[in-house]
Amino acid sequence: MARQAQQQASQNVTTGQNFANEANTNAQGAQNWLTPTLENQYANPQGFGQGWLDSSKAEAGQIAGSKAAGAKNQLDLTAERTGNSAGFAPAEDQAMRDSQSALSNSLLGIDTANAEAKVGQQSQALSGMGQNFGQNLNAETGNLNASTGGVNAETNAGNNGWFQNTLAAITALKPKVV
Numbered sequence: 099m100a101r102q103a104q105q106q107a108s109q110n111v112t113t114g115q116n117f118a119n120e121a122n123t124n125a126q127g128a129q130n131w132l133t134p135t136l137e138n139q140y141a142n143p144q145g146f147g148q149g150w151l152d153s154s155k156a157e158a159g160q161i162a163g164s165k166a167a168g169a170k171n172q173l174d175l176t177a178e179r180t181g182n183s184a185g186f187a188p189a190e191d192q193a194m195r196d197s198q199s200a201l202s203n204s205l206l207g208i209d210t211a212n213a214e215a216k217v218g219q220q221s222q223a224l225s226g227m228g229q230n231f232g233q234n235l236n237a238e239t240g241n242l243n244a245s246t247g248g249v250n251a252e253t254n255a256g257n258n259g260w261f262q263n264t265l266a267a268i269t270a271l272k273p274k275v276v
Contacts, residue, residue, distance in 0.1 A: 143216035158204035166197035
């Protein structure tokens with residue numbers, strides 16, 4: 099009985115080690131793709147992408163330009179209606195300055211949002227790398243614990259034979275010398 103239990107425990111140890119090896123091989127395959135991808139995402143975050151940045155900045159320029167043109171047209175119409183174009187030059191200059199200021203603020207906002215997106219992507223990459231490390235560590239620890247449990251079962255199964263039981267009984271009955 100003890101020999102059979104010991105053989106079963108030994109088979110369980112071997113099975114556990116085989117599962118651990120297979121899990122390790124699968125994890126390495128995933129890591130070979132995932133780790134370089136996350137490292138690249140950390141080192142070279144894309145933000146919103148150059149195409150989006152270009153179109154957003156062009157749109158901001160068009161909006162600022164159309165506002166400046168609208169202000170100039172409005173001032174020109176007022177000058178034509180009143181017949182006095184001399185008094186509107188400072189207002190036109192101010193409209194152009196306001197337009198340029200709005201454009202500058204828009205471009206700064208776009209660049210700031212892009213920088214924040216890049217920081218977020220770097221943070222996600224670091225988080226992903228940390229989670230992968232933790233999962234691998236937990237899986238390896240679990241496999242080692244399963245193997246240890248199998249070894250303990252194998253050892254304990256070997257301690258339950260007729261000889262071990264007889265020896266334990268003799269030792270228990272033997273008087274203690276003080």
